[in-house]
Amino acid sequence: MSLPHAILTALLEKPSSGLELTRRFDKSIGYFWSATHQQIYRELGRLEREGAIRALPSQGATRGQKKEYEVLPAGRAELARWTAEPQDPKPLRDTLLLRLRAAAVVGAEGIQEELRRHLDLHRRQLAEYEEIERRDFPPEKDAVEDRLRHVVLRAGIDLETFWTRWLTRAIEELGETAGAG
Amino acid sequence: MSLPHAILTALLEKPSSGLELTRRFDKSIGYFWSATHQQIYRELGRLEREGAIRALPSQGATRGQKKEYEVLPAGRAELARWTAEPQDPKPLRDTLLLRLRAAAVVGAEGIQEELRRHLDLHRRQLAEYEEIERRDFPPEKDAVEDRLRHVVLRAGIDLETFWTRWLTRAIEELGETAGAG
DNA sequence: AAGCACTGTGCAACTAGTTGCATAAAGCGT
């Protein structure tokens, strides 16, 4: 149950319409909590019904008309409650690892290219994060909110670094016994 | 659609009943693809209907009676196909990161303990993986299947190492500006 | 003013995963 909270966070950062939120979920918040526009519209409706957010009065209510939302006190309180609540990390679920395990019983044909392809994707993502860090977090920005956001970005960077290293090593090590199965 | 493939892999490693699979999903394969017994039974039924697996003939078909399954050629072929198929890594979805981001707008009360708690959990998991590595992968084991499985375990170890380091650093850095928000 | 592309909102149906509970047989103590 995190999507509503992701939306509340995004709306507190800046009141937005559904489409604007969708675009912001394609970067920034979406880097660690992705969502499609359908999920977002559905959730906006639910949050409005529950009194957590409301449409800014200026906007008309018809289709095809932009509708901006802002967070109400009840929504902010719920977000604060959820943020401080203990939640266990959810267990890892990764198909690439699962496929390597499967390759151990049905043969490793084709896995090598897949590892290389993933390495490339993770390198790109890493470069993107590092670019954002350079742009958004110069050393002089040091308010608490900046620190929190920076630490989150740091997680993204370190995670992609982990993947690139692990993939590099895996490719090397499995390459030594090439077309085996 | 990975659960059926996880089950096929587990069954190829060793024919098992639903409950045995459930136990094995609590460790080993479950470390990177978890599943509850209900998911497993449902999927076993589906795979049997589709002709990917079959119940070993010796077992009766009634409730409360153990029913062991083995993989049929069609199942093995499907697993091999799926293993070699290109699949993009799925985007990260992590509530702790989301909550840190939320803390930047609603205040960081309570987050510090949560970070410490997670650090502890990740340290335990890391220790568990390292124990398995010591036990199951002595240097002389070097067949291809062992290498593949070892590389997968290595991913678990490196991933937990990343989390412990990142959490340690985050706690330090946010601690400097303690009860802020 | 007819056609078209773009912006924006939204429903419906589907797939995957979770939670809670029901049922059946076997083993064991009394």
Added chain:
DNA sequence: ACGCTTTATGCAACTAGTTGCACAGTGCTT
């Protein structure tokens, strides 16, 4: 023979996320 615990299988209902598509207004182009 009775109830209790353990092993084992399974259904039903729910929650979350995905996919495909429909519909409405705006503004540009010819």
